[in-house]
Amino acid sequence: MTSALKTLLWLIALGPVLPALAAEPDHQGPEEAFKDVRGYIVFKTHCVLCHGIHADGNGRAAKNYNPRPANLRVSDKSDQYKEMIIRSGGGAMGRSPFMPPWGQELTDEQIRDVVYYLSVINVNSKAAAKR
């Protein structure tokens, strides 16, 4: 097999991964590279009802709640805190009891992904600044 053919086969094999690698300056693996996309899917599926598609706390159910759902774009909570409140629910954390516990519903990976997504869209986070 010629070296040109080998190179071509490598490029074909890596095709789906290359755009993500190019977008990530620290050349993370494909699993890491798509974490924000996966997190967005989790967010869109489970969180938009209250937090809204823009994560600003203005979902269609938000009007029901006092306090209103959090504006996650400006949240000052750590990733560890977000993971805990997602897993355990608002009531367990002394926050709104209307925030459901998602620990039984989402996998560990889904929770990590959505927390990462929230860090990407947060106006104050390092992940957001990196973009």
Added chain:
Amino acid sequence: MNFVNYDPFFHNVFSLSDTKTFDLGSYPQGQGRKITFNNPGTVEVECAIHSQMKLVIEVTK
């Protein structure tokens, strides 16, 4: 109406309908929460945890 959770995981029962807006919160297996419908009309009930779950209640006089 009493919404009892018989499943081994949390559910959340809420409605944004004009006839009756409410949220019974999230609760585990074995618990139930009650709501009274005072006015006739259509009430669309949803689960905040499982977005595919929907129930339509027709309240009559």
